[in-house]
Amino acid sequence: MKKSGANHMMVQACSNCGAPRIAHRVCMSCGQYRGETVVAKKAAEESPDLASTMRVVVDAMGSDRAPGPEVSGALRAVRASDDLTVTLVGDAVRLEAELARAGRVDTDRISITHASEVVTMHDHPGQAFRAKPDSSMRVAVSRVHTSEGDAVVSAGNSGALLACAIFVLGRLPGIERPAIVTVLPTPAGPLVLCDAGANTEPKPSQLAQFGLIGAAYDRVVHDRTPRVGLLSNGAEPGKGTPLTRDAHALLAAARGAFQYIGYVEGSDLFRGVVDVVATDGFTGNVVLKTCEGIAEGMFGLVKQELEKTPMARLGSALVAPALRGLAKRIDYTEIGGALLAGVTRPVVIAHGRSDAAAIASAIRSAARFAERSLPGQLAAAITALG
Numbered sequence: 138m139k140k141s142g143a144n145h146m147m148v149q150a151c152s153n154c155g156a157p158r159i160a161h162r163v164c165m166s167c168g169q170y171r172g173e174t175v176v177a178k179k180a181a182e183e184s185p186d187l188a189s190t191m192r193v194v195v196d197a198m199g200s201d202r203a204p205g206p207e208v209s210g211a212l213r214a215v216r217a218s219d220d221l222t223v224t225l226v227g228d229a230v231r232l233e234a235e236l237a238r239a240g241r242v243d244t245d246r247i248s249i250t251h252a253s254e255v256v257t258m259h260d261h262p263g264q265a266f267r268a269k270p271d272s273s274m275r276v277a278v279s280r281v282h283t284s285e286g287d288a289v290v291s292a293g294n295s296g297a298l299l300a301c302a303i304f305v306l307g308r309l310p311g312i313e314r315p316a317i318v319t320v321l322p323t324p325a326g327p328l329v330l331c332d333a334g335a336n337t338e339p340k341p342s343q344l345a346q347f348g349l350i351g352a353a354y355d356r357v358v359h360d361r362t363p364r365v366g367l368l369s370n371g372a373e374p375g376k377g378t379p380l381t382r383d384a385h386a387l388l389a390a391a392r393g394a395f396q397y398i399g400y401v402e403g404s405d406l407f408r409g410v411v412d413v414v415a416t417d418g419f420t421g422n423v424v425l426k427t428c429e430g431i432a433e434g435m436f437g438l439v440k441q442e443l444e445k446t447p448m449a450r451l452g453s454a455l456v457a458p459a460l461r462g463l464a465k466r467i468d469y470t471e472i473g474g475a476l477l478a479g480v481t482r483p484v485v486i487a488h489g490r491s492d493a494a495a496i497a498s499a500i501r502s503a504a505r506f507a508e509r510s511l512p513g514q515l516a517a518a519i520t521a522l523g
C-alpha cells in the first residue's frame with residue numbers, strides 16, 4: 138500500500154486563482170476546472186458538482202452489530218437517492234449473505250470490496266493501523282485516497298479511523314491535528330462542537346485550532362460569522378486548566394471572520410450565547426454523550442407524566458405531533474455521523490450503536506460533504522481565519 142505524503146495530497150491549488158480545491162472538482166472560488174469556466178462562481182459555491190454521482194465507501198464491519206446496520210443503511214441510502222453509489226468493505230461472504238437477507242436491489246449501485254481483517258473497539262489505534270493493513274476500515278479509507286470513492290463512513294473505532302485518515306489521506310495544509318466536528322440542536326440554532334472525541338490530550342495550540350476549525354465549518358455550512366467560545370468550568374479568565382488558559386490566550390489573539398467570546402460553561406451551550414465551542418476530545422465526547430443521555434431521559438420522564446392520569450393521557454394526543462418533531466430534531470440517527478475535519482477527503486464517523494437509519498443518514502452526510510467539496514472549503518476558510 139502506498140504511504141501518504143505530500144505528493145498524494147488531494148487538496149491542491151487551483152491553477153486559475155490559486156485557492157485550495159479538492160482534486161478532480163470544480164474550484165469553489167472561481168468555478169474553473171482544467172482551465173475552463175465550468176460554472177459561474179455563485180453556482181459553484183452553491184452546487185459544486187450537480188451532475189456527478191457521489192461514491193461513498195462504507196466500512197461495513199465497524200458498528201456494534203455489523204454488518205447488518207451498514208448493509209441495511211446502504212440500501213436505504215441508495216433507494217432514497219438516484220445520484221449515489223455505495224461500496225461496502227468487509228467480509229464478502231457475510232456481506233453477500235446480509236444483502237440477500239435484506240432483499241438486495243439496486244445491484245448496480247451497491248458493490249462489495251473484500252477485506253479480511255476487522256478493527257475492534259479494543260484495538261489500539263496506532264497498532265491497528267500497522268498490524269491490520271487489510272482491515273475493512275483501512276481498505277475503505279484507501280479506496281477514497283485512490284479516488285475510487287468520494288467519501289468514507291465508519292461506525293468503528295474512532296481513534297483507529299483518525300490514524301487511518303491521517304496516514305492514508307493526509308492532513309489539510311496548516312492543520313496540526315484533525316478533530317471531530319459535531320452539531321448539536323439548540324433553541325437558538327445549530328451549535329458546533331469541536332473536538333468531540335478525536336484528541337483527548339491536545340496541546341494548547343491544537344485546542345485553539347479546534348476553535349478555528351469549528352469556526353471555519355460554521356462559516357461554510359451555516360453561512361454566518363460565528364461566536365466562538367472555549368469550554369471551561371467558569372467564565373472568569375483565571376478559571377480552567379493550564380491547557381485552557383494557554384489556548385484562551387491564543388484564541389484571544391487570533392484574528393479572522395469570527396468573534397471570540399472567551400470561556401463558556403456547560404450551562405451556556407443551549408442558551409444561544411455561542412455558535413462554536415472548542416474543547417478537548419475527552420471533554421467533548423463526554424458532553425456529546427451526556428446530551429444524548431439527557432435527551433433520552435427527558436423523553437422518558439415526559440412519557441411517564443403523560444401516562445399518569447386519564448386527563449394527561451387525553452392531553453398527550455394534543456402534544457404528540459410536537460413531541461415527535463422534537464424527537465426527530467435531537468435523534469442521533471437523524472444526524473447520522475460527525476465530520477472528521479482537517480483531512481483531505483470527507484470522513485464521517487458514525488455512532489458505534491448506529492442502526493440502519495443512522496448509517497443511511499451518515500452516508501447522506503458524507504455524500505453531501507463530498508458534493509460540496511467541504512475539505513477544500515474548510516482549507517480556504519481556515520487559512521483566512523488563521
